[in-house]
Amino acid sequence: MSDSAKPGDPKPVGDRPLQPGLGEVMGVAGGLAPLTRPPAPPYVEPPTVIMPDLERRLRAPRTFVNAVFSVVIALMAFVALLPLFSLLAMLLFQGGQRLSLALFTQLPPAAGMEGGGIGNAILGTLLMVGIASIIAVPVGILGAIYTAEFAPESRISGIVRFAVKVLSGLPSVLAGLFAYAAVVLWTRQYSAVAGGVALSILMVPTVLLTAEQAIKMVPQRMREAAIGMGATPTQVTLQVVLPAARPGILTGVMLAVARAAGETAPLLFSAMFSNYWLTRNLMEPTPSLAVLIYNFSTSAFANQIEIAWSASLVLVFLVLVANIVAQIWTARAHRT
Amino acid sequence: MAENTESLCRPPTSLEYGSDWFFRRLTLVMALFCIGIVGLLIAQIAFSAAPAIRDHGTDFLTTSKWSPKDNAYGIAPQIAGTLYSSILGVALGTFFGVAIAIFLTQDFLPYKWEIALKNIVELLAAIPSVVYGLWGIFVLIPLIRPPANWLHEHFGNFVLFDTRLSGSGLLPSALVLAIMVLPTVTAISRDAIAAVPHKLREAAYGLGATRWEAVAGVILPTASRGIYGSVILAFGRAVGETMALAMLFGNTNSFSWSLFAPGNTLAALMANQWPESSDVEKGALMYAGLVLLGITLAINILGTLLVMRTAKVGEAK
Numbered sequence: 001m002s003d004s005a006k007p008g009d010p011k012p013v014g015d016r017p018l019q020p021g022l023g024e025v026m027g028v029a030g031g032l033a034p035l036t037r038p039p040a041p042p043y044v045e046p047p048t049v050i051m052p053d054l055e056r057r058l059r060a061p062r063t064f065v066n067a068v069f070s071v072v073i074a075l076m077a078f079v080a081l082l083p084l085f086s087l088l089a090m091l092l093f094q095g096g097q098r099l100s101l102a103l104f105t106q107l108p109p110a111a112g113m114e115g116g117g118i119g120n121a122i123l124g125t126l127l128m129v130g131i132a133s134i135i136a137v138p139v140g141i142l143g144a145i146y147t148a149e150f151a152p153e154s155r156i157s158g159i160v161r162f163a164v165k166v167l168s169g170l171p172s173v174l175a176g177l178f179a180y181a182a183v184v185l186w187t188r189q190y191s192a193v194a195g196g197v198a199l200s201i202l203m204v205p206t207v208l209l210t211a212e213q214a215i216k217m218v219p220q221r222m223r224e225a226a227i228g229m230g231a232t233p234t235q236v237t238l239q240v241v242l243p244a245a246r247p248g249i250l251t252g253v254m255l256a257v258a259r260a261a262g263e264t265a266p267l268l269f270s271a272m273f274s275n276y277w278l279t280r281n282l283m284e285p286t287p288s289l290a291v292l293i294y295n296f297s298t299s300a301f302a303n304q305i306e307i308a309w310s311a312s313l314v315l316v317f318l319v320l321v322a323n324i325v326a327q328i329w330t331a332r333a334h335r336t
Numbered sequence: 337m338a339e340n341t342e343s344l345c346r347p348p349t350s351l352e353y354g355s356d357w358f359f360r361r362l363t364l365v366m367a368l369f370c371i372g373i374v375g376l377l378i379a380q381i382a383f384s385a386a387p388a389i390r391d392h393g394t395d396f397l398t399t400s401k402w403s404p405k406d407n408a409y410g411i412a413p414q415i416a417g418t419l420y421s422s423i424l425g426v427a428l429g430t431f432f433g434v435a436i437a438i439f440l441t442q443d444f445l446p447y448k449w450e451i452a453l454k455n456i457v458e459l460l461a462a463i464p465s466v467v468y469g470l471w472g473i474f475v476l477i478p479l480i481r482p483p484a485n486w487l488h489e490h491f492g493n494f495v496l497f498d499t500r501l502s503g504s505g506l507l508p509s510a511l512v513l514a515i516m517v518l519p520t521v522t523a524i525s526r527d528a529i530a531a532v533p534h535k536l537r538e539a540a541y542g543l544g545a546t547r548w549e550a551v552a553g554v555i556l557p558t559a560s561r562g563i564y565g566s567v568i569l570a571f572g573r574a575v576g577e578t579m580a581l582a583m584l585f586g587n588t589n590s591f592s593w594s595l596f597a598p599g600n601t602l603a604a605l606m607a608n609q610w611p612e613s614s615d616v617e618k619g620a621l622m623y624a625g626l627v628l629l630g631i632t633l634a635i636n637i638l639g640t641l642l643v644m645r646t647a648k649v650g651e652a653k
Contacts, residue, residue: 066546074444076435077453083515084460087471094474142366150360160367162640163374169569169636170377170629171576173603177625178377180618181384201373208370229345232356262464265578265607272611290579293466297473297583305474312467323462 095313098306103314108275108292109303116303118311120277124192124287125315127278128271129260131196132203137253139200140207144249147208148215149237161212168205175201176269184270192278192286195271199263203256210255214248214333215241247333254326258319264290289315381629385622396623402589402605404613409620411627413591417599418631420591421506421581422574425513426521429574430567432514433521438551440522441529454526461519469583472512477503477584480511484596498594504586507595512580517570524569528562529555561642568639576632578603602628 102117109116143164147157179198184190218241226236242249272285273295289311296308348356388396392409399410436457440450484501491497501507532555540550556563586598587608600608606621606628613621 062546062549066548069548069551070444073435073439076432077439080432080436080515080518081453081456083471083476084456084463086475087463087467090471090475091467139366139369142363143370146363146367150363156364156367156371160370163371165640166633166636167370167374167377169572169632169640171578171603171632173576173578173606174377174381174625174629174632177384177606177622178380181380181622182376185384201377204370204373230347232348232352234356234359235348235352237359258462262462262466264464264466265582265603268607269610290464290466293470294579294583297466297470308470312470316463316467319462319464320459323459 091309091313091316094306094309095311098310099313103307103310107277108287108296108307110275111299111301111304114303116307118289118292118307118314120274121287121289121292121311122314123278124271124274125261125289125318127282128192128195128199128267128286128288129257131192131282132199132260133253133257135196135200136203136207136256140204140252140256141211141249143204144208144211144215145237145242148212149241150233152216160208164205164208167201168209171265172202172263173265173269175199176266179266179270187283189283190270190272190285191283192271193282195267195286195288198266198270199260202263202266203260206256206259207249207252210252211245211249214245214252217248217333218244247329251326251329251333254322254329258322258326261322262290262315262319264288264294267291268294289318378629381622381626385619385626388616388619388623389626392620392623396620397627400589400591402609404617407616409617409623411602411605411624413589414600414602414605414624415627416591417506417585418575418601418603418628420593421509421513421585421599421601422571424506424510424595425574426517426567426571428510428514429517429570430521430563433518433566433570434525434556434563436518436522437525437529438555440526442547442551442555457519457522460515464579465516465577466579466583468512468516469580472508472580472584476508476511477501480507488596495593496595499592499597501596502598504584504598505596506585506592506599509581509585509599510595512584513574513577516577516580517574520570520573521566524566525559525563528559528566531562532558561645565639565642568635568642572632572635572639575601575635576603576628577601578607582607602631 102115103119104117104122105119106115106117107120108118143160147160151157175198178201179194183194183197187194222240222244223236226240227233231239267288268291271288271291273291274285274287276287278286293308293311293315296304296311299305299308388409391407396410397415398412399408400412401408401410403409436453439445440454445453481501481503484497484505484507487497488500499505536554536558537550540554545553581601582604585600585604587600587604588598589600590597591599602624605624609617609621
């Protein structure tokens with residue numbers, strides 16, 4: 001191999017001195033017969049290889065198309081974000097105008113009146129999201145314990161997962177229709193409880209699916225250690241798995257709360273609205289931020305429209321806080 | 337020493353066995369309850385719609401008069417409006433959503449920026465739809481009215497520009513829908529594109545493909561099934577979207593191909609008519625809800641199956 005000419009070598013092969021034979025190199029000269037040299041092949045001019053342009057010139061069609069594509073993609077990403085920035089700017093400028101103590105402590109203004117606030121709507125939203133959480137969080141987490149921990153392979157778990165995914169894809173209006181038919185018709189009253197039921201239906205899928213994921217992430221070793229010490233499956237779940245999965249589960253709860261707080265359509269059918277403060281009675285029409293925004297958005301009075309923007313600012317703020325808390329918990333779940 | 341061992345490891349007491357039995361049953365009950373909710377929801381809405389179904393039958397789906405005075409209810413324009421606005425909105429949303437998904441996965445940006453952009457897009461999903469509606473009324477409609485009316489004046493013969501945009505209408509509705517489905521499309525297509533094996537991408541680049549050629553010729557076709565799934569799920573969302581459309585679509589009982597004409601959707605009809613409706617009209621609205629339920633169920637089951645199959649194909653690799 002050593003004496004074969006390299007293709008790019010300019011020197012004619014025949015003039016090159018004989019390379020030392022293998023035997024000589026290894027210090028056993030004379031021991032081996034010198035290798036006979038094969039007849040040198042006739043020198044052939046190597047074909048001049050024209051390398052393609054490694055630099056891509058912009059004028060070449062392929063490169064040009066590629067550059068256009070890159071610019072278009074970047075532009076589209078930018079354009080798609082404009083509405084978000086416009087929305088946030090409007091919220092801050094329009095909604096920020098009315099930001100004051102009165103906004104949080106007063107009742108919504110009647111048509112044509114000045115001033116006013118959204119105090120009752122904030123409380124109503126918190127109340128109904130609270131009721132919804134009381135229903136949805138236990139159902140979601142216990143359901144997730146069943147599908148992830150006790151019977152992950154069973155047919156029931158498969159059906160639960162499918163049902164919950166279907167539920168998460170259903171329009172939120174339908175939850176409102178359901179709450180109307182199941183609660184409002186029965187109690188003959190639009191109420192905070194009906195609103196809470198409607199919202200809880202929207203929360204269950206999020207809580208259950210995230211909790212299931214979080215429980216599955218808990219290492220098997222931890223379970224086995226507990227079982228080995230004589231713990232019952234319930235003790236393993238409650239004392240080992242759930243504490244380990246807690247950040248992930250809380251993330252799901254927070255995301256569900258954030259979604260429920262912003263829902264309007266279900267509340268139109270179940271809680272309606274009220275211009276008065278909440279009372280101890282949960283069985284009466286209840287105001288909420290979302291429905292207030294909807295009602296005032298078509299108002300002819302500038303004051304009510306300003307209130308609608310302020311309510312939007314407060315609502316988006318609440319939802320974002322819930323989302324950020326959820327993200328912090330996710331980060332914590334990944335760290336451990 | 338012996339005490340320690342005893343306190344840590346011991347067989348469960350009968351009380352613990354009992355509570356274990358109880359707790360397991362409890363979780364089973366809750367799991368069954370989740371199935372029950374879905375069944376109950378469908379049954380309850382169907383049950384409430386039954387009187388209206390008896391009265392109006394299939395005429396309900398094909399006629400287009402909604403008049404409580406005459407006891408005449410028909411949702412043909414609403415069905416058409418639901419599908420038309422959703423198709424437009426999802427088409428726009430997919431166009432931009434897939435573009436962002438490509439932008440986020442093909443090394444256009446440093447990693448930190450990609451994460452930031454991804455979070456910003458997810459922020460879009462967090463904003464309540466009623467706030468989008470408010471934004472649409474006070475920002476979007478005034479913004480698009482002049483160009484829309486210019487188009488109407490100059491190309492009014494074209495079917496899409498048939499009418500003036502007087503305020504509410506299809507175009508603002510479709511644009512807001514596009515913004516609302518954008519996060520869904522972006523998130524799922526981003527996952528689908530990220531799941532394309534690196535070998536494929538590198539092979540394409542190794543053959544001398546430009547980035548555009550690698551994306552259009554190799555990556556998108558490989559990820560296409562996941563992207564279709566995202567489109568279908570987004571479509572399911574758009575069909576059921578209520579508040580933004582109730583605020584932006586105009587709530588008229590008519591259907592037009594024109595981009596600037598007002599119209600209505602099933603969900604928006606329910607939200608708009610509900611507060612002032614009588615019991616008979618509520619029954620008709622329940623029927624409309626049942627139709628909406630049928631449409632979204634079909635779309636979502638299709639989409640879920642498609643995404644699940646993609647996931648399986650991905651795992652097999």
